[in-house]
Amino acid sequence: MSNAALRADYAQAVEQLAGRVLGVLRDTQAPLPAVSDADRPADTAALAAVRVLGPDLFAPxxxxxxxxxxxxxxxxxxxxxxxxxxxxxxAEARWRDRTTAALLAHGTNGGTAVPYPADGPGAFGGAGGADAGEEAEDAGLSWQERSRRMARLAPLALPEVDGPFQQRACRHVRALSRGAARSLMRRDYPTAARLVRWLALARSRGAAPALDLPTVLDHLRLWGGGGARTALDLTIAGRLLAGTEGAPR
Structure with missing residues (x-):
């Protein structure tokens, strides 16, 4: 199989798995298996999709x-x-894996923030928190660079998960609001959805984004296309907002 065909296979598997997680969030209040099929073992593409979505599998x-x-x-x-x-x-893949590992280790019974693994070398990319070098690099990011980075890290925007990027989302809501607005103007709806997801998380933690998030969500639901992964980002954003603004789920 060519590299292009393999990438297409993996992309299709990610969309299918995102659709299953989305179905759980939309159709039931109780979690249901989003990954496994009892009658069919996961193939390579399906396992790749599991790793790519990672933390999002915990959303329901x-x-x-x-x-x-x-x-x-x-x-x-x-x-x-x-x-x-x-x-x-x-770095984004390492943080995604680290978040998946933290969620697996912590469980999802609610009540406390999910911590990242302790500092030190390990299978999921080293230190559990951001080091001084990473903090210094982050401090120098423009709003465009910050928006691009945070869009790639959107699977980390989940309730009860706390770490450096969740804290940065709350500190830099103006930069992320500018990034979301720019993505909307460019009709880059997947990126806009990922940034709105971060902004919804920040709003749920007391920050004040410079956008009318329910209105932006309505716009993206109408014009954002039919991709399951973008729909999943929007649904998670809506669920995050629901507890703070009465936004629709």
Whole structure:
């Protein structure tokens, strides 16, 4: 299979898995298995999708404050074995894996913020918190650079998960609001949805974004296209807002 065909296979698997998670969030108040099929073992593309979505697989459980179903926990473990973290992974991929690992280790029973793994070397990319070098680099980002980075990290924008990027989202709501507005003007709706997700998280934690988020969400639901992953970002953003503004889920 060519690289292009393989990438297409993986992209389709990510969309299918995002659609299953989305269905859980939209159609039920109780978590249901979002990954596993009892009658069909996960293939390589399906396991790759599990690793790519990572923290998003916990979204139904986090909102419902229930444990992730055991078959899904096993699928996540299999995905991390099949696609282990690599030294050449991007910083965003390392943080995504670190968040997945923290959620697996902590459980999702609700009540306390999910911590990142402790400092020190490990399978998920080193220190649990941002080091001084990373903090210094982050402080120098323009609003455009910050928006691009945070859009790539959108799977980390979840309730009860706390770390440096969740804190930065609250500190830099103006930059992220500018990034979301720019994405809307460019009709880059997937990026706008990811940034609105961060802004909804920041709003749920007391920050004040410079956008009317319910109106932006309505616009994106109308014009954002039919992709399951973008719809998942918008649904999570709506759920985050629901507790603070009465926004629709």
């Amino acid at each position: 459980s986090l909102f419902c404050r229930e444990p992730l179903p055991q078959p899904d926990r096993e699928a996540l473990g299999s995905a991390l074995q099949a696609f282990p973290p690599h030294p050449d992974d991007s």
